[in-house]
Amino acid sequence: MTDHELVIDAQALTKIYPAQIGQAAKTALDGLELRVARGETFGILGPNGAGKTTTQKLFLGLMRPTKGTVTMFGARPDEAAVRKRIGFLPENPYFYNYLTGEEFVRFCGGLFDIPRKTLEERLDKLLELVGMQSAKEQQLRKYSKGMLQRIGIAQALINDPDLVLLDEPMSGLDPVGRHQFREIIKGLKAQGKTIVFNSHILSDVEDICDRFCILLHGRKVAEGTVAEFTSGGKSLEEHFVKVVNESNQGAAMIG
Amino acid sequence: MQKIVDLANNTFRETIRDRVLNAALVFAVAMIGASVLLGTLSIGQDIKIMRDLGLAAIEVFGAAIAIFVGTSMLFREIDKRTVIVVLAKPVTRHEFLLGKFLGLSATLTCLLVAMAAAYAALLLYSGGWDNALLWQVALVWMQLLVLVGLSLMFSAFTSPVLAMLFTFGLYLAGHNLDSFKVLGEKASPLVKALTEALYYGLPNFSHLDIKNQVVYGAPFSLPQFGVAVTYGAVYAALALAVAMVVFSRREL
Amino acid sequence: MLAQFVPAALALLLAAGGLSWRMERFHQAEGQARWIVPRGDVVRAIATDFENLLADSFWLQFLQYNGEKLTEDPLERRYENLLNGFYLMTDLDPHFRDAYLFGSWVLGDAGEADGAVALLRRGRERHPADPWYAHQLGYIEFLYRRNLAGAIAAFGDAERLFGQGERQDPRMALRCAKMKAYLAEKHDRRDLAVRTWRGILASARKAGDKHMVGIAENALRRLGVTE
Numbered sequence: 001m002t003d004h005e006l007v008i009d010a011q012a013l014t015k016i017y018p019a020q021i022g023q024a025a026k027t028a029l030d031g032l033e034l035r036v037a038r039g040e041t042f043g044i045l046g047p048n049g050a051g052k053t054t055t056q057k058l059f060l061g062l063m064r065p066t067k068g069t070v071t072m073f074g075a076r077p078d079e080a081a082v083r084k085r086i087g088f089l090p091e092n093p094y095f096y097n098y099l100t101g102e103e104f105v106r107f108c109g110g111l112f113d114i115p116r117k118t119l120e121e122r123l124d125k126l127l128e129l130v131g132m133q134s135a136k137e138q139q140l141r142k143y144s145k146g147m148l149q150r151i152g153i154a155q156a157l158i159n160d161p162d163l164v165l166l167d168e169p170m171s172g173l174d175p176v177g178r179h180q181f182r183e184i185i186k187g188l189k190a191q192g193k194t195i196v197f198n199s200h201i202l203s204d205v206e207d208i209c210d211r212f213c214i215l216l217h218g219r220k221v222a223e224g225t226v227a228e229f230t231s232g233g234k235s236l237e238e239h240f241v242k243v244v245n246e247s248n249q250g251a252a253m254i255g
Numbered sequence: 256m257q258k259i260v261d262l263a264n265n266t267f268r269e270t271i272r273d274r275v276l277n278a279a280l281v282f283a284v285a286m287i288g289a290s291v292l293l294g295t296l297s298i299g300q301d302i303k304i305m306r307d308l309g310l311a312a313i314e315v316f317g318a319a320i321a322i323f324v325g326t327s328m329l330f331r332e333i334d335k336r337t338v339i340v341v342l343a344k345p346v347t348r349h350e351f352l353l354g355k356f357l358g359l360s361a362t363l364t365c366l367l368v369a370m371a372a373a374y375a376a377l378l379l380y381s382g383g384w385d386n387a388l389l390w391q392v393a394l395v396w397m398q399l400l401v402l403v404g405l406s407l408m409f410s411a412f413t414s415p416v417l418a419m420l421f422t423f424g425l426y427l428a429g430h431n432l433d434s435f436k437v438l439g440e441k442a443s444p445l446v447k448a449l450t451e452a453l454y455y456g457l458p459n460f461s462h463l464d465i466k467n468q469v470v471y472g473a474p475f476s477l478p479q480f481g482v483a484v485t486y487g488a489v490y491a492a493l494a495l496a497v498a499m500v501v502f503s504r505r506e507l
Numbered sequence: 508m509l510a511q512f513v514p515a516a517l518a519l520l521l522a523a524g525g526l527s528w529r530m531e532r533f534h535q536a537e538g539q540a541r542w543i544v545p546r547g548d549v550v551r552a553i554a555t556d557f558e559n560l561l562a563d564s565f566w567l568q569f570l571q572y573n574g575e576k577l578t579e580d581p582l583e584r585r586y587e588n589l590l591n592g593f594y595l596m597t598d599l600d601p602h603f604r605d606a607y608l609f610g611s612w613v614l615g616d617a618g619e620a621d622g623a624v625a626l627l628r629r630g631r632e633r634h635p636a637d638p639w640y641a642h643q644l645g646y647i648e649f650l651y652r653r654n655l656a657g658a659i660a661a662f663g664d665a666e667r668l669f670g671q672g673e674r675q676d677p678r679m680a681l682r683c684a685k686m687k688a689y690l691a692e693k694h695d696r697r698d699l700a701v702r703t704w705r706g707i708l709a710s711a712r713k714a715g716d717k718h719m720v721g722i723a724e725n726a727l728r729r730l731g732v733t734e
Contacts, residue, residue, distance in 0.1 A: 057339070057507070060339070060342075060343045062339050062342055062343065062506075062507045063506045063507065064506070080345040080347075081345075083343065083344055083345040083346075084345045086343065088339075088340065088343040088344075090336050090339055090340055090343075091336075092336075093336070093340065094335040094336065094337065095335075095337055095340065096265065096268075096269050096337060097269070098268065098269050098272035098273070099265070099268060099269065103268070107261060107264075107265050108340070108341075108344065110257065110258065110261035111258055111261060111262070111341065111344040111345065111346050112344060112345060113257060113258065113345075152340075155340070159344070165343075293567065296567065296570070297563070297566065297567055297570065298570060298574075298609075299605060299609075300563065300566060300605060303563065303603075304563050304567075307559045307560045307563050308560060308563070311557055311560045427555060430555040430556045431552065431553060431554070431555055431556075434551065434552035434553070437552075460556070461556055464556040466556070466559065467556065467558050467559045467600065470559060471602045
C-alpha cells in the first residue's frame with residue numbers, strides 16, 4: 001500500500017436498524033460517501049443522533065452495513081490486519097471497573113500481541129503523555145469522567161496506530177484537559193497519523209481538522225476544509241448554522 | 256493464544272474482585288457451618304446432615320454464582336460498551352467469548368475450591384470425611400462449566416433477566432429429567448418421542464450429580480466418572496459453540 | 508432527624524413483635540400443628556437431585572413434631588402420619604439406615620407394629636447383606652408383635668449375617684444367637700434352644716470369653732443338659 005492510498009473509503013454506506021417491538025425501523029446512516037487519505041485529520045460533525053457513532057462502528061466492523069461498502073486500508077474492516085493499525089476511543093468510555101488504569105492499558109496492549117518489553121515502554125510513555133502516571137494504580141471505578149477519557153486515549157494509542165478513531169474525545173474533559181488533548185492530537189498529526197474524530201463541538205474541529213463533514217439525520221449535508229468554510233469572514237459557527245437551516249432539518253442542536 | 260489468556264485473565268480479575276462473589280462465599284461457608292447446628296438437633300444424624308447439607312450448599316451457591324455472573328457478564332460488556340473497545344482490536348468474537356468462558360470458569364474454580372476446603376475442614380474435624388466426597392466436588396465443577404456455557408449462550412441473544420430465567424430453568428429441568436422421562440412413558444407415542452428427545456437433548460445435570468451416592472461411599476467406577484466428565488465437557492462446548500454463532504451475528 | 512427516627516423505628520419494631528405474638532396465639536387456638544407428609548412420588552419428581560437433603564429435612568421435621576411426644580405418657584401420645592413419614596424418608600434416601608431402625612422403634616411404640624415390620628422388610632430387601640435390619644426385626648417381632656417364631660427366625664438371620672462378609676461382627680453374632688436361644692426356650696422349642704446354647708458355648712470357649720461360657724453353661728443346666 002502506498003502513502004497516497006485511501007485509509008477510509010466509504011461508498012453509499014447505509015445502516016438501517018430493523019424494527020423491533022414498539023420501535024419502528026430507523027435509518028441511522030443514509031448513503032454516506034466518505035474518503036479519508038493518509039495523514040489527514042478529519043472531523044465528523046453533527047448533533048447527537050446524527051449517525052456519527054454508527055459511522056465509526058461501521059469503520060470498525062462492529063456492525064455490518066445494510067447497503068454500501070466500506071474499506072479500511074484497502075481491506076475489509078473486520079480483518080485482524082486492519083484492526084492492528086487502528087486505535088479507537090469510544091464515546092464516554094467506561095472500562096472494566098475493578099482493573100487499575102495501568103492494568104487496563106496493559107490488557108489492551110496484550111490484545112495486539114505487542115512484545116512485553118515494547119509494551120511496558122509504551123505503557124510508561126503513554127501514561128505520562130495523558131497525565132495518568134500518578135493515578136495508574138487506582139481502580140477504574142474510582143476514576144472521574146475526565147480520567148477515564150485520558151486512560152481511554154492511552155489505550156487507543158497503545159498499538160502505535162496508523163489510524164486513530166475518536167468518538168467525542170473532548171466530552172468530559174475540563175479546559176486544561178481539552179488543551180492537553182489538542183496538543184496530543186497535534187503531536188499525532190505531526191507523526192503523520194490519520195485521525196478521524198466525531199464531535200458536536202465546532203471549535204474543536206476548527207482548531208484541529210484539515211477537513212470535515214457535517215452529518216444530519218444520517219445524511220452528509222456538507223464536506224470541505226475549514227478554510228473553505230471560514231472564507232468570506234464568517235465564522236465556522238455561522239456557516240454551520242446556515243448549512244443546518246438550509247437542510248431544513250431544524251436547528252435543535254449544537255451543544 | 257496469548258490473547259485468549261489475556262482475555263481470560265482479565266475476566267478472571269474482573270469477576271473475582273466482584274463483591275457478589277465474596278457475599279456468596281460467606282453465605283456458603285455460613286451454611287456449611289450451620290449444618291453443625293442442625294446436626295446437633297438431629298439425634299445421631301449430625302455427620303449425615305453435615306455431609307448432605309454441605310454438598311448441597313456447595314452446589315447451590317456455585318450454580319447461583321455461575322448463573323448470576325455468567326448471564327450478566329456479557330450484558331455488562333455490551334451495556335458499558337467495553338466490548339467495542341476490545342472488539343475494535345484484533346480480537347475475534349470467538350476469542351472474546353472463549354476468554355470470557357475461561358475467565359469466569361477460573362473464578363468459579365477458586366470459589367469451588369474455597370467452599371470445598373471449608374467443607375473438608377469441617378468434616379475432617381468432626382470425623383465424617385471420606386475421600387469419595389471429592390468425586391462429587393469434581394462433578395459439581397463440570398456442572399458449573401456447563402452453566403457458564405449456557406449462561407453465555409442465552410445472554411448472547413437475550414436480556415440478562417431472561418437469560419438468567421432460561422439458564423435457571425434448564426438447570427432445574429436438567430436435574431429432574433428422570434421424572435420427565437417417566438411421565439412420557441405412560442403417554443401416547445408422540446408425547447413419548449418428544450419427552451425422549453428432550454431427555455437426551457437437554458443438559459442432564461443428574462449425570463453430573465452423585466451427591467446422594469458418594470455420602471455412602473457407594474461404588475463408583477472410573478469409567479463411569481470418565482463418561483460423566485466427558486458428557487459435561489461436551490455439553491459445555493456445545494453451549495459455547497452456539498453462543499459463538501449467535502454472538503458473531505449480533506450487532507454491537 | 509436521627510433522634511426522632513430511632514425511637515419511632517424502635518416503637519414500630521416493638522409493635523410488630525407484639526402483633527406477631529398475637530398472631531401466634533390465634534394459631535395456637537386452632538390446635539396442634541400436624542406433621543404433613545407429602546406424597547413420595549411427588550417429592551421425588553421435583554427433588555432436583557437433593558433427595559438426601561430432603562430426607563434429612565423430613566427427619567428433622569419428624570423430630571420437631573414428634574420429639575416431645577416420645578417422652579410423654581404413652582397413653583396420651585397421638586402420632587400423625589408416622590409410617591408415611593418413614594416411607595418417604597427411606598424412599599428419598601434408601602441408605603438412611605437410622606430412619607428404618609429408629610422408625611421401627613417409634614412405630615412399635617405407637618402401636619403400629621405391623622408398619623414397623625413393613626418398614627424393616629423394605630430395608631432388608633434393599634440391603635440384603637446388612638444384618639442390622641434382621642436384628643431390629645427380631646426385637647420388633649418379640650417386643651411389639653409377640654411373634655416368637657418370627658423373632659427367632661429374624662435373630663437367626665442376623666446371627667448368620669453378622670458372621671459373614673464385610674460387616675462381620677462376631678460379638679454381635681453371639682448376641683443374636685443368645686437372643687435366639689432365650690426365645691426358643693420361651694417358645695417351648697427345647698431342641699433349638701439346646702442346639703443354639705451349645706453353639707454359643709463352643710464359640711465362647713474358642714474366643715476365651717469366660718463370662719459367656721458361664722451364661723451358656725447355666726442355660727444348658729437350666730434346660731437339663733449336662734455336658
